[in-house]
Amino acid sequence: PPPPPRSGGARSAPLIPAPLPTGPVAAAAARLFSGAGGEAEAEGPGRDTAMLRHLLLKLRATGPVTVAEYMREALTNPGQGYYTRRGDIGESGDFVTSPEISQIFGELIGIWYISEWIAMGKPKAFQLVELGPGRGTLTDDILRVFKQLASLLSKCDVSIHLVEVSPKFSEIQALMLTGGKVQSNPEDESAYMKGVSKTGIPVFWYRDVQDVPPGFSFYLAHEFFDALPIHKFQRTEKGWREVLVDIDPEVPDQLRFVLSPSSTPATENFIQSEETRDHVEVCPEAGVIIQRLACRIEKDGGAALVADYGHDGTKTDTFRGFRNHKLHDVLRAPGTADLTADVDFSYLRKMTQGRTATLGPIKQREFLKNMGIDLRLQVLLQNSDDTATREQLLHSYDMLMNPKKMGDCFHFFALLPHHRLVQPERKHKPESKSPLLPVAGFGELLLQ
Numbered sequence: 001p002p003p004p005p006r007s008g009g010a011r012s013a014p015l016i017p018a019p020l021p022t023g024p025v026a027a028a029a030a031r032l033f034s035g036a037g038g039e040a041e042a043e044g045p046g047r048d049t050a051m052l053r054h055l056l057l058k059l060r061a062t063g064p065v066t067v068a069e070y071m072r073e074a075l076t077n078p079g080q081g082y083y084t085r086r087g088d089i090g091e092s093g094d095f096v097t098s099p100e101i102s103q104i105f106g107e108l109i110g111i112w113y114i115s116e117w118i119a120m121g122k123p124k125a126f127q128l129v130e131l132g133p134g135r136g137t138l139t140d141d142i143l144r145v146f147k148q149l150a151s152l153l154s155k156c157d158v159s160i161h162l163v164e165v166s167p168k169f170s171e172i173q174a175l176m177l178t179g180g181k182v183q184s185n186p187e188d189e190s191a192y193m194k195g196v197s198k199t200g201i202p203v204f205w206y207r208d209v210q211d212v213p214p215g216f217s218f219y220l221a222h223e224f225f226d227a228l229p230i231h232k233f234q235r236t237e238k239g240w241r242e243v244l245v246d247i248d249p250e251v252p253d254q255l256r257f258v259l260s261p262s263s264t265p266a267t268e269n270f271i272q273s274e275e276t277r278d279h280v281e282v283c284p285e286a287g288v289i290i291q292r293l294a295c296r297i298e299k300d301g302g303a304a305l306v307a308d309y310g311h312d313g314t315k316t317d318t319f320r321g322f323r324n325h326k327l328h329d330v331l332r333a334p335g336t337a338d339l340t341a342d343v344d345f346s347y348l349r350k351m352t353q354g355r356t357a358t359l360g361p362i363k364q365r366e367f368l369k370n371m372g373i374d375l376r377l378q379v380l381l382q383n384s385d386d387t388a389t390r391e392q393l394l395h396s397y398d399m400l401m402n403p404k405k406m407g408d409c410f411h412f413f414a415l416l417p418h419h420r421l422v423q424p425e426r427k428h429k430p431e432s433k434s435p436l437l438p439v440a441g442f443g444e445l446l447l448q
């Protein structure tokens with residue numbers, strides 16, 4: 001079956017007492033119950049989770065919370081959050097991601113960074129910073145490419161910096177990348193863990209991108225932004241209202257969506273005056289992180305590659321849950337399912353505030369095609385003589401590229417310094433202008 005996309009993250013708005021909504025408002029709120037209109041999975045054991053008990057106590061004491069606060073608790077609460085405790089990626093987990101489907105995915109992304117490193121004049125050092133690395137598979141595949149191109153990178157000082165809040169995932173990443181040989185809380189470092197990759201490259205772990213040392217950096221965020229908490233807003237006859245999570249007074253220990261009785265600071269700040277949609281999701285944390293990346297790229301150089309499912313400011317209700325590869329009611333058994341919302345690329349673009357140029361979003365199948373996935377597939381097919389491997393290669397190619405699977409719904413988006421796309425005017429020597437290399441993936445890959 002096609003892998004369901006999946007999702008984590010933080011920050012709340014003030015708590016507002018929310019009465020039971022009625023009329024069209026109630027209908028709108030009720031529609032949200034199912035999460036993107038999907039069919040909820042049959043409930044398994046453990047509905048009364050420790051997370052649910054924690055939330056019920058909190059809601060009884062202080063009233064309803066924003067969807068963002070709910071999502072942050074459910075996903076990254078240090079004791080009971082989904083990513084902290086249960087989250088797993090792959091067949092045995094709740095969702096599958098592209099790097100887990102095929103090694104080709106990470107290899108092509110590795111080549112993207114090499115190609116940008118060359119286009120940016122082969123700086124003497126770079127940091128590869130991955131946000132939300134999951135099992136660490138993507139960085140592992142990228143490091144294999146760096147090793148294969150060792151002669152090219154021999155004079156370059158490369159280091160890996162992973163931004164991960166989940167202790168469980170950081171342990172899995174450490175095993176994958178270093179064989180588990182890591183040092184916790186190293187002195188003189190802003191990192192909470194460090195080690196050396198199997199290929200001899202230093203690897204550091206942080207909880208926040210702010211802790212990563214400054215310097216020329218390539219950033220990578222694959223299925224990271226969709227895991228960050230969103231605020232949800234509904235247009236009503238009385239104006240914009242924020243969707244909140246509350247206890248259902250009719251059913252014991254069950255949660256429900258309600259609407260704030262009046263506008264909130266969030267409705268005032270996050271809704272654009274020219275907004276035409278009736279329902280809007282905003283992820284301020286994604287905005288803050290993109291702003292940081294854009295500031296760093298503007299100051300120290302580098303680039304950011306963001307890949308996720310999303311839209312360009314057009315979709316409405318995309319909040320959904322996944323458990324065991326099936327849609328899961330977002331309000332049921334919190335902490336046992338992945339919660340996710342589509343990334344709004346138009347919001348990310350806006351939050352760069354013009355500090356960097358942006359490219360995309362472009363569909364995954366177009367990006368991978370531009371990166372030469374067809375050629376790479378042919379080489380791997382030619383090099384394998386057993387039928388099972390060849391079938392596996394073709395099957396995973398279809399998963400990544402088929403428009404009905406991951407080819408069309410996943411998108412690539414990049415932040416680049418302005419001078420990477422537009423050459424600064426050279427008044428005195430216009431003849432010395434050499435043509436700029438196209439940015440691979442968004443155009444043809446021209447490796448020299």
Ligand code: SAH
Binds near residue numbers: 138221
């Ligand atoms: N990029 C991986 C994993 C995606 S799952 C892949 O494509 O396979 C999301 C990842 O982000 C997990 O590793 C999760 O623990 C991490 N994560 C979620 N919220 C985070 C946050 N606020 N800060 C840092 N990491 C976070």
